Amino acid sequence: DPARPGVVLLPGAAGPLGETPGEDGEPEPGSIPVLLAATLATSLPGLLAEAVGDPAVVVAGVCGGSLIPAMAGLLEGRHATTHHLGLDLLDATGVHAVRARVVDDGDLVTGAGVTSGLDLALYLLEREAGPRVAHAVEELFAYERRGTVWRPAGPVPAGF
Template identity: 60%
Template sequence: MHAQFVLFDGFDPLDVVAPFEVLVAGGAAAGGDLTVELVAAEGPREVVSGTPGLTLRATGALDPVRPGVVVVPGASGPVEGDPDAGDETIPVLLARVGRTELAPLMRRALTEPEVLVATVCGGSLALAMAGLIEGRRATTNALGIDLLDATGVEVVAARVVDDGDLITAGGVTSGLDLGLHLLDRMYGPRIAHAVERLFEYERRGVVWADRGREPVAW
């Protein structure tokens, strides 16, 4: 099993590092079954995050057909500013993803039956603004909910939304919850629980999924 964490210029490092560590620990708990790697659309390179002074190295190129999980983070930077004046706001950074080599690769990944695509925070917005998840159920950071809705995505107000082969998580710290849910999906609750205990972190809220009885109005 493989997990590829996608880096792009301006990415949010905590969106990457939190679930990355969860999946590394889960892979160890599963007997070394999971390989976790930092990748970029352009191949191995130093990728500058949106947090000043923090750079991570992608060690490989994103392979959109490789069975396993592809995780797309959000961006880090100012929320407000004037794009016409060159301000690198988070929406600007996320919209730029759709104009890079990453967009067609993610389009391919979303069609592969053996690939699970997951996002943290604004990662779902990056895919949505590239026109890749229209009509899908998803969530994002609370600050980006209206923008996500405007792209034609069916927004679900939950910390983690499981829409089959697309799993999205909300704000930046929800990457921990996403990682644990991915372990639950891949290996079951025992592995996920073991990592919860190791990290001394309990998942927050209920993972929303399109199953079970519909609630009645009250």
């Protein structure tokens, strides 16, 4: 329900990367680019547009899931990340692609590859329930978050 405050999480897709087009020059059926593009012909883009338009809803995506709202034209001018093989596509949609494990752009929070999904989930838990709860879950999972969460705040480092 995109009108309900909370978090909408878009997972990635599983399948071949589709780096080698078939004989007809088209991506191979069942490849990740084909699966992600197929979502654009469903009701998902409309539901995501409602969610993205509501500041009480946090839209989160990990890996290829970050590409779906971008390909639907919903993230232009925003900061986001995805799997490193999809950063060019993210950039081509008008998104400011960031090479980071987790990017927090307010009501849009994205994670890079599959394993950064753990970092994304723990970060969202910290945002929603607080650092003590997030730390307790880290201990339960015997997993420690990696990296710094990138935010579009503070001074730009020299030379960038």
